[in-house]
Amino acid sequence: MKKIILLSMALCLSFTFNAQTLDNLKITSKKYGLSKMKKAQKKVYINSFNVNFEIYKEAIDFKAGGNGGRIGGNTSSATAKAAVGLSGVDANKMQAKTNKLFENFKQRLKSEGYEIISADVAGKAKSLEKWNKATGPFMKENIPGVITCAPENYAFYYKKKGALGLGGLGIQAKLSKELGDVIIADVNLNVMFSESGNDWMKGRAAKVKIKTNLRLVNDYVITVPQKLKKKKSTLGKLFGSVKIKGAVDTYPINSMISFSYGKAGLGSQTQFNGTLKDDAEISGVMKKEKIVAYQKQGSFTPTSFTSFSNYLDAKEDRFSKNAKWITVDSDAFANGFYIACNTFMDKQLNAFFSKIK
Template sequence: MMANAQEVSGIKLKTSAYSLKKAKKQDKVYINSFNVFFEIYKEISDKKAGYKGTRGKVVGDAKVSLGVGLKGVDIAAVQQKTDLLYQETIEKIKASGYQLVSVDEAKNIESFEGFETYQGPLLLEKEELPGVIQCVPSGYSFLAKVPKKTEVGKSVAKLTDKFNFTKLNEKPTISKELGDVMVIDVNMYVMFTEAPKPGFNLGSLDKVAKVKINTNYRLVDRYTVVNSGSQKKSLLGVSVAGNKIATDVLTQFSVVYGKNKIGGSALASYNGGLKKSLEINGVLKKEKIKAYQAQQTIAPTLNNPAYQKIGGITLATIENRFSKNASWVEVDGAKHSDGLYNACHLFLEQNLKEVFD
């Protein structure tokens, strides 16, 4: 049942299926992943490089950074909603006549050799997804390779790109090794920022580093998360390396069944995504948040203190400018978590019908 407040826009699935009826003839399901990702902070930056122009003109560097975060998010409420989404999913699967394959059984197959068992509730943050929290539901266990896990508070871990989950091309093998069961992966991304359309223009301020962030709370179809590259502490209190990374994320409900003897592809498959993002209303208003930093330009005019002659050589002193801006958007914690639940619930409900009805 959907929460009373925070309506979502009409959903349109984008699906593809191959021999799904064949997969539904067996009676076991292994849930390989089940995650709700939600964004609570976004930081972007821009830089204009300085240069030396004609007739002694000099232009300095300009760099601007803009951060936008959500204030008032109830993390515990999001965890509860994630738990509810997972429970509804497994109840639907069981009610359709299927048994769930446990992690204890799955960990014994060759594909999961060297993997460790982890159990929710967990809040995780990956280096390649800065500002985005991964919520793992209570009662759900999964297998992954983690060379090192650092606890930060209660039920919180730092995950790096070395946190190895199973890859898409490995799913048919997992299905086969488990006795040709359906392997399901569910990953949903709820974001509050979006990339602006081209055309952000500051008129005559052509020598300007400029950034813009648009706010729009939604369950995304597809989105690119960019690590700004600056050295900082993560949202969960862990120092994050400064490598600039662009990571594409996709809200998806996928099913893989069996493995072909020739080629190794799946005997049957299903992929369910969104044709367009599912907007969540009543949580935050759409805004355009901008920041800019102009470059300094100097020219060798009479008595300009920026220019000095030393030993017959003219030296110019130019300022390299940097500005950092932060903006916080206040949200109601209950409305935020209700909206997240409503969007994810609708997405899961539609995909579960496609697969199991």
């Protein structure tokens, strides 16, 4: 398990804002057979409580070169890489806010008359008998640049190494039955600060654009440049050992609160899935800006006046990079994160309980 080390590098910019607002957080939900859940016994097992926040982003673009003959000429390959990271994020404050979110969730369940089933009791279910148990508090970088924070006094099960923090995904129906027809709760909260920008008019060049936009995301795909698996080249050592051809790994995520009950099957399982209508932007923490890396391809068209050195210069692969670190106020970041997650969670719990009373 990777340990999270707080970033403490010399930085370019520092933004501190006193005011914090949450713009236009609107929820939506899908409901299946909630009338059955009204009759269920008031017991809940918190199957997963995933809280993720982003502190670093890398992006890469690659433009392949080639031989176009005497008319098109020869072109070199071009690679552009951009990166942006946050400094000032305090791990202790983020852990404290995550703990508070979890306590709020549990207290709301209890205030509605629900008993929370412990992980020790749930671990006796057949569906979890070969799963591993983990206990918070901890922070872990499951996805490069994205921190998963497990709250204090929370235990859960995961199936395989590398899936820590994901909880018992895909087994809610079985688990509900095996635990005596209890309600299974799953919480996913994802706060991202970066998003990819598009540029369709880049021509013979590699270009990558990262935009900063702190928000609680609805549906989002995290992209991470793939690392070299074989021996690192000199270029790889210099630029983070990414594959020059721009290959990336993708990780789809979404913010959602769900409650499941009953066995699987049409007309049998009852479910409430609460999501966002759109991303909820968190204002007053960091400015919106763009980080761009651009690299034009070299080109060579043979004529009677060109030399072999002209050819070598044009065919040499080109690489450019642009990296930036942004300082955020630790309290503003932690508070903005908490306000967004708690507002979403509170609205979804209101919507859920209003339907099953």
